[in-house]
Amino acid sequence: MISISKPVWGLLTVIGFVLTVHLLAPILMPFLLAAVFAYMGDPIADRLEARGMARTTAVVTVFVALTIVTALLLLVTVPLLIEQVQLLIERIYDGIAWVQHTGLPALRQYFDLPEQKKPMEAAKDALSENWESAGGILFYLWGKVSGSSMAVLTWIANVTLVPVVTFYLLRDWDVLMAAIRNLLPRSIEARTVIIAKQCDDILGAFARGQLLVMLALAVVYTIGLWIVGLELALVLGLLAGLASIVPYLGVIVGISAAGLAAFFQFDSLWPMVGVAAVFGLGQALESMVLTPMLVGDKIxxxxxxxxxxxxxxxxxxxxxxxxxxxxxxxxxxxxxxxxxxxxxxxxxxxxxxxxxxxxxxx
Incomplete structure (x- = not known):
């Protein structure tokens, strides 16, 4: 019988896990989202359970609270976002008109370029033709997808699975962790538990802390841009807050998009200075207050x-x-x-x- 060493077994386990994730990636999304929600809600359920509440009752309380908060956020933000997206489309058309009537003539005059006949009309015509072609392709693909009952059922099943799997994972989270611990070989169980605890500290600090930082930055950016008078304050503030999951990306994306929007909305440069001040204040709050307080140095x-x-x-x-x-x-x-x-x-x-x-x- 061939003897396989422990490091080889560990390497084979890692390879098998990676291959499994790669092969099952199309169906893993609802389970991953449910695991994230359960992981974030487990500490709250543990606190309620420590105060004498039954585990199932604590899980139902957390689940209902998260559902109500999510529903309220959607009811408040979705209509505003739809309105802001419509306004964004209008501002894009205004930007095209500005380039056509102001930007290009100024460049031709500055560089002493010869006059051309309606270059923006030609560009718009080409864009319209390509847009119709792309729209036809998208319509064709959507017809194929929507015509497939299996695809529709799969999509509905994925959406439905997330809350269901979240509830059961949240209810049995501690039981699952104990079962995994009991499956570990006794020789590595103690060290593995230590490593898992350290990983949990890092993941918990990042997941809960970073989400709170993103939410706080989105609120700060939205309120700040609203004070400046920017019409697209909500959509740009949320965009910058979500992009903050990558360091400095939120500031780069937000100040670029908001600065461009302020340029087309206002006739003065002072609103653009206000936009820069808003994102400068947000970056200072993130580095000096939000991240140290909500995330800390554990990551x-x-x-x-x-x-x-x-x-x-x-x-x-x-x-x-x-x-x-x-x-x-x-x-x-x-x-x-x-x-x-x-x-x-x-x-x-x-x-x-x-x-x-x-x-x-x-």
Whole structure:
């Protein structure tokens, strides 16, 4: 019988896990979203349970509260977002008109270029033709997708599965964790629990803290742009807040989009200065108040590592990879820290042992 060492078994397990995620990626989305929601709601359910509430009652309370909050947010924001998107489309047309009647004539006059006959009309005609073609393709694809009863049923099943799986995972979260712990080999159970606890600290700090930071930044940006008088304050504030999951991306996207919107809406440069002040204030609050208070120093993931992890996850596994990128990066960081400690304690690193070995050779 062939004997396989423990490191080989570990490597085979990791390879098998990666292959499984890759093969099952199309159906994993509702389960991943449910696991994220359950992971975030478990501490709240634990606190309610510690106060004497039954586990099922605590889970139902948390589940109903999250559902009510989500429904209220959708009822408030969706109509406003629809209105803002319509306004955004109008502003895009205004921008095209400005380029045609003001921007291009000014450039021709500045660079002394020859007059051309209605270049924007030709561009708009070409865009309209391509848009009709693209719209026809999209309409054809939508007809194929909507005509397939299996595709529609799959989509409905995925949407329905998220709250159902979230409820059951949240109710049995502690039981699942205990079962996984009991399955571990006794020789590695203690160290694995320590590593898992460290990973949980990092993931919990990032997931809960970063979501709160994103929400706070979205509120700050929206209110600030509203004070400046920007008509697209809500949609641009939410966009900048969501983009803040990647370090500095929220500020770059937000100040670029809001600055462009202010340029076309106002005739003065002062609103653009106000936009810059809003995002400068938001960045200062994030770095000096929000991140230290809500996230703290537990994460330890460098911004470059965060960006690389998200891009690599998206490249390898699509949107599922983006969801798994930061948790995997946090786990890898913990593993590397333990490997570093193991290396520092090893005979290979020990200077005294190396000197003793060299003396024996002499």
């Amino acid at each position: 330890g993931l460098h911004p470059v590592v965060v960006i690389f992890a998200i891009l690599a996850g998206g490249q390898l596994f699509g949107f599922v990879g983006i969801l798994l990128a930061l948790p995997v990066a946090a786990v890898v960081k913990v593993m590397i820290n333990h490997l570093h400690d193991y290396y520092k304690d090893s005979e290979f690193y020990d200077e005294k042992h190396s000197m003793a070995a060299s003396d024996d050779v002499e």
